[in-house]
Amino acid sequence: MKTIRPRPLTPAEFAPFGDVIDTRGQPDMVINQGQCGRYHDRAQLDFADGRAGISLFVATPRSLPYRLEMVERHPLGSQTFIPMTHQPFLVIVAPDEAGTPGAPRAFLTEPGQAVSYHRGTWHGVLTPLHAPGLFAVVDRIGPGENLQEYWFDTPWIVEAP
Ligand SMILES: NC(=O)N[C@@H](O)C(=O)O
Ligand code: NI
Numbered sequence: 001m002k003t004i005r006p007r008p009l010t011p012a013e014f015a016p017f018g019d020v021i022d023t024r025g026q027p028d029m030v031i032n033q034g035q036c037g038r039y040h041d042r043a044q045l046d047f048a049d050g051r052a053g054i055s056l057f058v059a060t061p062r063s064l065p066y067r068l069e070m071v072e073r074h075p076l077g078s079q080t081f082i083p084m085t086h087q088p089f090l091v092i093v094a095p096d097e098a099g100t101p102g103a104p105r106a107f108l109t110e111p112g113q114a115v116s117y118h119r120g121t122w123h124g125v126l127t128p129l130h131a132p133g134l135f136a137v138v139d140r141i142g143p144g145e146n147l148q149e150y151w152f153d154t155p156w157i158v159e160a161p
Contacts, residue, residue, distance in 0.1 A: 002156045004068070006106035009091060009113060017093040017105075017121045019043040021082070021114040043116035046078045050142020056084075059126045059133035066158040068092060071101050071122045072149045077140025080116035081126060083109075084134040090158065091115050092124030101150050106158045122150065 007013065011020045019042060027037030045052065071094050083089060088109045094101035101122040108129075109115065116138075117123050126135060140146055 002154060004104055004106045004156050004158045006064075006090065006108045006158060006161050009107035009109045009115070013105075014091075014093070014107065014115070016095070017123070018078070018115055018117040021080070021116060022110070022112060043080055044078065044118065045080065045116070045138065046119040047140040047142065048076045048119070049144075050077060050140040052138055053141035055137045055139070057081075057126055057133070057135045057137050059128050059135065061128045061131045061133050062090065063129065064090070064158060064160040066090060066127065068104060068124055068152070068156040068158055070149055070151045071104060071124055072147060073120050073122045074117075074140065074146045075120050075148060076142065076144055076146040078116055078119050079123075079140075080114065080138040082114040082136040082138070083112075083128075084136055085130070085132060086111040087128065087130040088113075089129055089133075090124070090127040092127065092158065093117070094122040096120070096122060104156055108161060
């Protein structure tokens, strides 16, 4: 059985796959007469010939160990997941190896962290670990096929950390 142990999500480890959006450290700018810190422009968004769309997802909470049967990617745009609750969630990505995903990597977010997958990054579908699995999602709206799925011959098991 192929297993993966999730690691804490860090910008450095996640960099090949996407951006981590969070409020660690000092804000990039203080606005609104000093009443608000702005963590400015924290993800590389890409919508190719489409446009940005904002949606809300209510996803079924999963539990660990988690059976990963499929990863997907969006060849035409980035995809950003912003939790609307202060709960960690599971993030799964995989490197591309000549058009198919390599060994997946799993991360657990800190409460308040959001992620943005680069255009074309193999990833697991949205995987909350607590109810409600409520997320704002920014991704591409536009023509063309923007979803490619890859089903593993045998599932990976994402273990508890
Ligand atoms: N298909 C869809 O809208 N969501 C997936 O892309 C996902 O990453 O959860
Ligand atoms: Ni997706």
